[in-house]
Amino acid sequence: MATTTSNLPTCPAQAELLDQIRPAEHKETPLVGNKRDFPWVTEKICTIVESRVPTWWWVAFAMALFTASFTGVGLVWLVSTGVGVWGLANPVNWGWAIVNFVFWIGIGHAGTLISAILCLLKQGWRTSINRAAEAMTIFAVVCAGIFPLFHVGRVWFAWWLFPIPNSNAIWPQFRSPLEWDVFAVSTYGTVSALFWYMGMIPDLGTLRDRATLVLRRGMDETLTPLQRKVQTAIWTLRKYGYGIFAMGWRNAGNHWRNYEMAYLLLAGLSTPLVLSVHTIVSFDFAVSIIPGWHTTIFPPYFVAGAIFSGFGMVLTLMLPLRALYGFHDLITQRHIDNMCKICLGTGCIVGYAYIMEFFIAWYGANPFEEFAFINRAFGQYAWAYWIMFSCNVFVPQLFWFKAVRRNAAMVWIMSILINVGMWFERFVITVTSLANDFLPTSWGYYSPTIVDIFTFFGTFGLFSVLFLLFLKVLPIMPMGEVKFVMPQADPHGHGFGDTAQGANSEMKGGAH
Amino acid sequence: MAKQFGLLARFKDTPDLFHAAEKVRDAGYRKWDTFAPLPIHGLPAAQGLGRSRVPVFTLIGGFCGFWIGLLMVWYMNLYDYPLLVGGMPFFSPIFPFPIAYELTILLAAFGTLIGMFVMNTLPQHYHPLFNSEQFLATSSDQFMIAIESSDPQFNTEATRLFLEEIGGTDIQVIEE
Structure with missing residues (x-):
């Protein structure tokens, strides 16, 4: 809280010294480029929702729906036949389903990192990518949930996972990490949705107010009566649709005060939540006694990997969005640099974990453990291991170079490679340990079936369908938060260099 | 004439709103609020509001x-x-x-x-302020202060003069 305190100097020498103090020059790159003002931000975000969807949207939507239908086919096939249509067989009874589950949950983690952890760390650059990344989290959890849900076999009994009284009078068995997972993932999905919704309330209010103003001022006179009727209907739908969910938000000082506190608290709650979710996911493996799984490094290693893959996905999504919607002043090079650096940092942690696992396998002097790791790197799944290692450890090293970070096409390709690598990481962990465990007589080789491939491939479509609908229907950036990091937001008229409110009268809030 | 809700005044930018809020607080008004399209650092204190509960x-x-x-x-x-x-x-x-x-x-x-x-006493889908077109622009880029008639110190003429004095423009009477 900035309060007007009166720190009066106690002696003349001090007063003289204080007099010489000048505000420090900010050399920081502004977070919103081109000295944009508040109305520009509002227009930029709101017109996406209010204007007709561009052609590329329809093309992408049709492609996404088609892709999503593959998941539909895969699941119908599975439910009508049985889990046997997946490639699961002794000794590998945990294949693509868990791999895909961990992969999608991991992607979601970057959204929470951006909305919660970076908020606590006061990273102003998170504001423009926050909303879309949170949307990504929720849609990724939706995709992730499909796999364990259908892996239970008789999916119509999936509700037995929850502590709901049933006719057999049996409760869930809480000693199992799989049951912990049910709680962790459902809490994660719910809290992410709450956080996402709460952050959106002021923006929904803005959309409601804009629609109300359009309706009050009347439709364009040049339109035909029918067109005017259609337009009035659309704007009325917007007014009430956004209005209901805006809950009567009025942008009052008191509203913002409670909102900011609630936001901070939700950020504080989501931070331990996001760390616990992937920790518990890693417990699915670490609590067992299979060589290669039974390790204490799993929780931090899984969390770092999740953030790594999630930022990969954020880059994969935001770079095309930036180009398509012309967001260059909101998602600046500084944002991209920061995301690349996080990928580099988490990629290094993941690489460290890969190497440390090997060291501990040798240092622990357990022959089964030693074998599990040598087998990972040089056994029948060596191809998967080296795809994983190159994509996750070698590829992000290119982010050390500014030239690479400034090349959007290159960053985009690397972000996809990161996700390929992270999918293979989960594959390597899950499959190699199961395929070659204690007894060589029971070893096997796992391959997915066409049903596995269809179901997984289709989830990218499902994710894209949800994300495209989000782009069309909801405000894609939190306008209030973006405005908060702009120089015009400073209540004392300080800003960056010549954009300071006192220095340049054109930049003052009211005059445009 | 319908019952009066209060007066709404527009302010130019963030610093103007911030300083005006301090003045309204110091003048002793109780039932009033600021409206801005973004959370402003330190504004709750300038409005005399304590920590959120x-x-x-x-x-x-x-x-x-x-x-x-x-x-x-x-x-x-x-x-x-x-x-x-x-x-x-x-x-x-x-x-x-x-x-x-x-x-x-x-x-x-x-x-x-x-x-x-x-x-925040939400949900509250109707509020007298929503009747004002000027107020509806707040959520995009405007800064406002509204003083309610239910404030013990409120007096239409005196409060209007006070709002003008602290830099408010386009002062409007808002009806219930």
Whole structure:
């Protein structure tokens, strides 16, 4: 809280010294480029929702729906036949389903990192990518949930996972990490949705107010009566649709005060939540006694990997969005640099974990453990291991170079490679340990079936369908938060260099 | 004439609103509020508002979540249907910890959202201010202060002069 305190100097020498103090020059790159003002931000975000969807949207939507239908086919096939249509067989009874589950949950983690952890760390650059990344989290959890849900076999009994009284009078068995997972993932999905919704309330209010103003001022006179009727209907739908969910938000000082506190608290709650979710996911493996799984490094290693893959996905999504919607002043090079650096940092942690696992396998002097790791790197799944290692450890090293970070096409390709690598990481962990465990007589080789491939491939479509609908229907950036990091937001008229409110009268809030 | 809700004045930019808010606070008005399209650093203090009470709701939610988690596992796995699995105890505070932990966060998050609504007296889909077109522009880029007629110090003429004096423009009477 900035309060007007009166720190009066106690002696003349001090007063003289204080007099010489000048505000420090900010050399920081502004977070919103081109000295944009508040109305520009509002227009930029709101017109996406209010204007007709561009052609590329329809093309992408049709492609996404088609892709999503593959998941539909895969699941119908599975439910009508049985889990046997997946490639699961002794000794590998945990294949693509868990791999895909961990992969999608991991992607979601970057959204929470951006909305919660970076908020606590006061990273102003998170504001423009926050909303879309949170949307990504929720849609990724939706995709992730499909796999364990259908892996239970008789999916119509999936509700037995929850502590709901049933006719057999049996409760869930809480000693199992799989049951912990049910709680962790459902809490994660719910809290992410709450956080996402709460952050959106002021923006929904803005959309409601804009629609109300359009309706009050009347439709364009040049339109035909029918067109005017259609337009009035659309704007009325917007007014009430956004209005209901805006809950009567009025942008009052008191509203913002409670909102900011609630936001901070939700950020504080989501931070331990996001760390616990992937920790518990890693417990699915670490609590067992299979060589290669039974390790204490799993929780931090899984969390770092999740953030790594999630930022990969954020880059994969935001770079095309930036180009398509012309967001260059909101998602600046500084944002991209920061995301690349996080990928580099988490990629290094993941690489460290890969190497440390090997060291501990040798240092622990357990022959089964030693074998599990040598087998990972040089056994029948060596191809998967080296795809994983190159994509996750070698590829992000290119982010050390500014030239690479400034090349959007290159960053985009690397972000996809990161996700390929992270999918293979989960594959390597899950499959190699199961395929070659204690007894060589029971070893096997796992391959997915066409049903596995269809179901997984289709989830990218499902994710894209949800994300495209989000782009069309909801405000894609939190306008209030973006405005908060702009120089015009400073209540004392300080800003960056010549954009300071006192220095340049054109930049003052009211005059445009 | 319909009943009066209060007066609405427009301010030029963030610093103007901030300083005007300080003056309204110092003039002793009680029933008034600022309106801005963004949260402004330090504005609650300038408005004379204290710390938000949302954390109370969060604490209650989190406390309930933790104990519901532990009690639920105790009831289900020890009291109602003890099931022996691998010789492990029917109940211990250790193995249900992830459940209690997740429920703490879940209910604390619900508490926070509910707290935000309760403290802001939302949902409130109708409000007299929504009748003003000038007010509707706030959520895009305008800065406003509204002083309600129910304030003991309110006097249409005197308050209007006061709002003009502190830099307010386009002063409007808002009706109920």
